[in-house]
Amino acid sequence: MIMERLVQIIITVVIMVGLAVGYLALVERILKRSPNRRQQALRPWLWLAPALVFLAVFLVYPIVNTLLISLMNANSTGFTGLGNYVFVFTNPGMQAAIGNNLLWLIVFVPVTVVLGLLMAVLTDRVRYERVARAIMFLPMAISFVAAGVIWKFMFDYRPAAIEQTGTLNALWLGINPSAEPQAWLIQSPGNNIALILVAAWMFVGFCMVILAAGLKSIPGELLEAARVDGASERRIFFRITIPLLSPTLAVVTTTMVIAALKAFDIVYVLTNGNYGTDVIATRMYKELFSARHFGHASAIAVLLLIVTIPIMLLNIRSFRQQETNS
Amino acid sequence: MQRSSKGFLVGIVCLLLVLGAGLIQAQDESPSVSAARARALEIVGGQPIGGTVSMLGVLGGAELESFLSIIRPFEEATGITVEYESTRDIAAVLQTRVEGGNPPDIVSNPGVGQMMSLAEAGEMIPLSQVMDIEDLQSNYDAVLLDSISVNGELYTIFTAVNLGGLVWYNPNQYDGPNPPASWDELADWATETAANGTAPWCIGMESGAASGWPGGYWITEFFMRENDADTYNAWWQGELPWTSPEVRRAFEQFGEIATDPALVMGGSTAALATSFVNGGDGVFTDPPTCYLHQQASFYGGIANGNFPDLTPIEDINFFLFPDLSADYPNVAEVSGEVMGMFNDTPQARAFIEYFASTEAQTLLVETGSYLSPNRNIALDAYPSPFTQRAAEVLSSADTVYYTGFGLMPQAIVDAFLGGILRYVQDPSQLDTILSDIEAVRQQTYAS
Numbered sequence: 156m157i158m159e160r161l162v163q164i165i166i167t168v169v170i171m172v173g174l175a176v177g178y179l180a181l182v183e184r185i186l187k188r189s190p191n192r193r194q195q196a197l198r199p200w201l202w203l204a205p206a207l208v209f210l211a212v213f214l215v216y217p218i219v220n221t222l223l224i225s226l227m228n229a230n231s232t233g234f235t236g237l238g239n240y241v242f243v244f245t246n247p248g249m250q251a252a253i254g255n256n257l258l259w260l261i262v263f264v265p266v267t268v269v270l271g272l273l274m275a276v277l278t279d280r281v282r283y284e285r286v287a288r289a290i291m292f293l294p295m296a297i298s299f300v301a302a303g304v305i306w307k308f309m310f311d312y313r314p315a316a317i318e319q320t321g322t323l324n325a326l327w328l329g330i331n332p333s334a335e336p337q338a339w340l341i342q343s344p345g346n347n348i349a350l351i352l353v354a355a356w357m358f359v360g361f362c363m364v365i366l367a368a369g370l371k372s373i374p375g376e377l378l379e380a381a382r383v384d385g386a387s388e389r390r391i392f393f394r395i396t397i398p399l400l401s402p403t404l405a406v407v408t409t410t411m412v413i414a415a416l417k418a419f420d421i422v423y424v425l426t427n428g429n430y431g432t433d434v435i436a437t438r439m440y441k442e443l444f445s446a447r448h449f450g451h452a453s454a455i456a457v458l459l460l461i462v463t464i465p466i467m468l469l470n471i472r473s474f475r476q477q478e479t480n481s
Numbered sequence: 482m483q484r485s486s487k488g489f490l491v492g493i494v495c496l497l498l499v500l501g502a503g504l505i506q507a508q509d510e511s512p513s514v515s516a517a518r519a520r521a522l523e524i525v526g527g528q529p530i531g532g533t534v535s536m537l538g539v540l541g542g543a544e545l546e547s548f549l550s551i552i553r554p555f556e557e558a559t560g561i562t563v564e565y566e567s568t569r570d571i572a573a574v575l576q577t578r579v580e581g582g583n584p585p586d587i588v589s590n591p592g593v594g595q596m597m598s599l600a601e602a603g604e605m606i607p608l609s610q611v612m613d614i615e616d617l618q619s620n621y622d623a624v625l626l627d628s629i630s631v632n633g634e635l636y637t638i639f640t641a642v643n644l645g646g647l648v649w650y651n652p653n654q655y656d657g658p659n660p661p662a663s664w665d666e667l668a669d670w671a672t673e674t675a676a677n678g679t680a681p682w683c684i685g686m687e688s689g690a691a692s693g694w695p696g697g698y699w700i701t702e703f704f705m706r707e708n709d710a711d712t713y714n715a716w717w718q719g720e721l722p723w724t725s726p727e728v729r730r731a732f733e734q735f736g737e738i739a740t741d742p743a744l745v746m747g748g749s750t751a752a753l754a755t756s757f758v759n760g761g762d763g764v765f766t767d768p769p770t771c772y773l774h775q776q777a778s779f780y781g782g783i784a785n786g787n788f789p790d791l792t793p794i795e796d797i798n799f800f801l802f803p804d805l806s807a808d809y810p811n812v813a814e815v816s817g818e819v820m821g822m823f824n825d826t827p828q829a830r831a832f833i834e835y836f837a838s839t840e841a842q843t844l845l846v847e848t849g850s851y852l853s854p855n856r857n858i859a860l861d862a863y864p865s866p867f868t869q870r871a872a873e874v875l876s877s878a879d880t881v882y883y884t885g886f887g888l889m890p891q892a893i894v895d896a897f898l899g900g901i902l903r904y905v906q907d908p909s910q911l912d913t914i915l916s917d918i919e920a921v922r923q924q925t926y927a928s
Contacts, residue, residue, distance in 0.1 A: 229924075311754075312750070312751075312755075313747075313751075314746060314747025314748075314750075314751040314755075314770075315747070316746065316770050317762075317763070317766075317770065338750045338753070338754045341750060341754055341906065423690070427689065427690045429692060429693075429899060430753075430902065430903075430906065440573075444576055444891075445891050445895040446892040446895075446921070446925070447576075447891070448924075
């Protein structure tokens with residue numbers, strides 16, 4: 156079974172590479188026969204063509220199609236104008252989800268970026284730097300669903316009459332034996348914060364690694380010079396490190412903003428959006444797979460797309476800036 | 482001489498014992514397995530045909546193991562390999578596969594409503610093209626078959642069913658009416674017990690993306706014991722508004738228990754946060770934290786997994802949810818999985834015909850986990866005292882319904898189950914919750 160698959164994969168790869176090489180050889184052969192000037196103009200486009208076709212089929216077409224479906228009724232049989240967008244902004248469930256995503260932005264982004272920066276700066280100064288960073292980066296290697304399941308056990312709740320099995324409640328009652336056990340995932344609005352912290356636990360390591368790389372690129376002489384001039388460590392951090400790190404910080408922040416906007420897995424696994432924890436992406440999933448309303452689901456997708464586009468652009472710009480700087 | 486003849490006799494007996502053991506070893510499979518194998522071979526026309534059947538379902542772990550044991554004789558006899566793919570989120574996975582034009586050959590799905598709408602959309606193969614429908618009708622209950630027919634055509638068969646609405650208790654601890662003659666009698670005992678300081682009920686409704694379904698059973702139990710068949714059918718068929726007094730009353734009857742910390746152990750928070758797997762644990766702990774747990778017939782297996790030392794009947798037993806109204810006595814609800822065909826291949830045809838046969842259904846009940854809706858299964862084929870008693874209850878019930886929310890469209894099921902959670906968390910919101918579900922019903926049936 157596995158061997159069959161493996162053979163299939165190898166054959167597919169060989170064929171794909173063969174096709175690509177064959178295509179380019181063909182293109183070059185044709186180009187050689189045409190005049191020199193035309194060669195110059197055509198060559199880049201012909202080389203790009205396969206990638207452009209892929210982009211058109213797998214990116215442009217779905218976006219255009221989603222836009223179209225978002226203007227149609229539940230099963231895409233007739234146009235309904237902007238009705239689905241009215242739904243997106245007036246439905247109470249959607250409004251609650253948008254509110255929750257705002258909460259994700261407000262809590263998740265600062266927590267991951269600030270903690271990531273703190274970890275990067277602190278681990279930069281110790282001898283066991285690599286080990287510490289590897290440990291903090293580990294959660295990133297776990298799939299979101301697995302992390303959700305792990306935390307579900309951690310958040311577990313048992314009534315006060317029974318022994319607690321959840322790590323958090325065991326700690327909570329260990330510190331304060333007379334307290335009531337907490338149903339972390341049910342009590343609102345604390346349950347949203349609980350979900351956000353799970354996501355933060357996964358992403359802090361990622362932020363740290365990127366920021367640590369940025370720290371390494373700050374010239375040591377600069378910090379040395381500041382120290383010689385008698386600047387305090389705090390002053391160095393805020394006046395030299397932060398400004399020089401700002402392109403990296405911008406990349407990390409925008410990446411985290413996008414992560415907060417597309418939050419799905421953790422919410423789906425831990426609460427499935429119940430108890431007031433729905434986010435935009437879980438609503439989209441429910442409209443698509445449970446309500447089977449393609450119009451609503453597509454309108455929500457378009458909303459997410461429009462919100463992420465400016466952040467994407469910002470991300471690309473600051474990434475380029477960082478590239479030219481370093 | 483006498484001595485040696487004695488020795489000779491002993492020798493003979495020993496030899497016979499060894500031979501006998503060897504014989505038993507050689508035929509260690511039960512006659513029902515060989516019968517199932519013979520039937521499978523007959524279905525494919527006497528010659529193994531080979532090939533594969535892809536199958537999508539929700540079972541995992543021990544449940545999947547016992548399910549596969551039903552399939553094995555079929556595989557051995559026909560040479561067909563059954564590839565069972567398991568998912569917890571079958572509603573989404575199946576929908577995606579069907580839309581992508583790549584459905585599995587066979588699907589076994591607890592979401593009967595989804596299967597019915599896929600059949601209506603023309604995605605499934607009608608069973609009348611596959612096997613003798615009259616044969617099937619003589620084996621299965623007509624009302625049950627009607628409830629899963631689409632425009633008069635049958636597309637699915639029941640694979641395994643469970644009897645819902647059983648009240649489980651520990652005979653060493655429970656001292657209330659047994660069985661209670663009416664709901665009122667049980668409710669009176671519950672109030673008394675609560676006044677003495679122990680909550681009578683345990684409830685656990687957490688179940689991942691399907692959380693709330695145990696509450697769905699509660700509400701269904703109340704609903705079907707106070708309404709006639711027409712009202713019950715109107716409810717799951719989407720003709721009864723969710724804001725109607727009948728639905729509202731069933732919600733409130735459930736809420737009286739689930740939101741009262743005196744009546745349910747740990748109050749509403751415990752009912753919401755406890756997994757259905759651990760929902761009834763409190764009944765069997767020492768000392769017990771509650772006395773009663775409402776759950777379907779499969780709970781016997783769950784309790785046995787959580788407390789391996791329990792002896793059935795002695796330490797764990799059940800009675801049927803009591804009648805609420807003299808007008809609608811002795812009602813039972815079943816739920817379960819239905820199986821249908823999405824690709825018309827000879828292998829898939831053979832598989833589904835095999836699974837519907839009395840021989841395969843006998844193997845099904847021999848796993849001890851399920852009941853068979855096939856009426857030709859003898860009661861003594863049931864190895865577990867629980868499933869045997871449940872089958873007895875089922876065959877003696879005056880009215881048998883299929884659990885309503887298993888038949889509703891997925892959007893309404895999700896709204897219903899989500900609504901139950903919201904209601905238990907904040908009972909004052911009942912009006913809003915019911916009108917929210919009602920809005921989903923109107924939208925679902927409008928399009």
